[in-house]
Amino acid sequence: MGYTHYWIRPALLDQSVFLEVVRDFKHVLPKLEQLGVLLGDELGRGGGPVVWKDRLVFNGRSACGHEDGFQLDTNHFLPAKRTCEGALGCCYETFSFHQDTGELEKDGDRNGRFFHFCKTAYKPYDFAVIVALIIVKHHFGQEVQVRSDGGTAYWADGMRFCQRHLGYGVDFCLDDANQRTKENVKTM
Template identity: 25%
Template sequence: MGYTHYWTHRRRFTNAEWTEIKDDIVAIVGTTDVIIGTSHGDSPIPTPGAVCMDKEILINGVEEDSHETFVIYQDRAPKPEWQTMPRGWDFCKTARKPYDEVVTACLCYLESQYPNKFTASSDGFEHEW
């Protein structure tokens, strides 16, 4: 599959948790020098808070530095018909593009803060985390 991050989101984040998660991910995005793009990667976001929607968080790079959009949902990812993994399992290929730094920071944050709800893994090496 190429360089890919995987995660399992086992249970819905409460409204209070979701508010905290959005605030913390905005802080992560706001502290990086990496230019973060809109979900389609066609232009830079105007502010770090633009990665947060009501019930989802969307992170990508910009133009040639974009790849697949990293998406975290408040209530787990919907399960596509083709998917054999349980609901809440998801993945994102970043191709080691610059926004990967932000994706790995978000995954580390979510797994460390919500270990009973969220786990992450990667095809990458330890030094890339």
Template identity: 25%
Template sequence: MGYTHYFKQNKPVADQQWTLLTAQVANVFLLIQNRDVLGQEIVICDSTGTTVLRKCDELFRRTAPGSQNCISFNGHGLLDLDHESFLLCQHAQRDWFCKTAAKPYDFLVVATLILANTYCSDCYEISSDGDELDWLPVLQWLKEHIDARCSLPLRIEPGVSLP
């Protein structure tokens, strides 16, 4: 299977919530892109993994002219740091998943899902193959750099500490 995050969209995200979510995701992008974060350099590319994103607005796209807004990105494919594209949409009520294989772009995937949980909690059900111990470093980083109110999704399993 691989290291995968799951997110079911229960209802569309209101425009005001979506604006706040995308603004915070843009803030994260600006703070992490091409920088060492938690011991790894993070380079965010377009959904194909081939074009390095230079501006935060490149994270956001419409699925087709006149259709819905989405957040879309991947890791750096030319460095073998990509895996499956991350795609989170404003209005698509369906089950989504993103297998990241825990590559560096997973940081932005987890950050985006934590932010979606914080600002759009009634819209998404979020779970993961990772547990609380995998998500806590990103949560702590978000609390320090973006918003102290961030919290883990309810379906993230508690981590098991080894003796």
């Protein structure tokens, strides 16, 4: 499955604001695990995600211990559920968001902005990816554009989760959405 999230950002983001992103993501990590969202490093190995002062890097855990067909049921309004195939684990592609992409990339667009993406195959760690991007968008606003293969309905659970645990999230809006998501989330 090619379910993917995309973001466009400048090469360098303000370090003090990035530390707020790190702080908020660290705050929700135990809550994600309680839901069954088990994160590993970039390859899905145990030990947890890489959450440093200048980066968020993680994948779903490859040895997650979920039974085949485990479904993360956080969005009761969608028939599709984030699903783990058990023995294949919850990992797919690495989510990597750095404060400074200068060492990683040399060519941006003509405005010095860089395109990134993470294909999650709608596995359980997809929920952590959307939570991370909601946090990033909250702190960096229009500096970072966020798009997704999933529309508003696929982000509503992450928006409510962030609102419950961080005090913001229901105002999140995908940059390619035609209408604000806040009204849609309140009706779900």
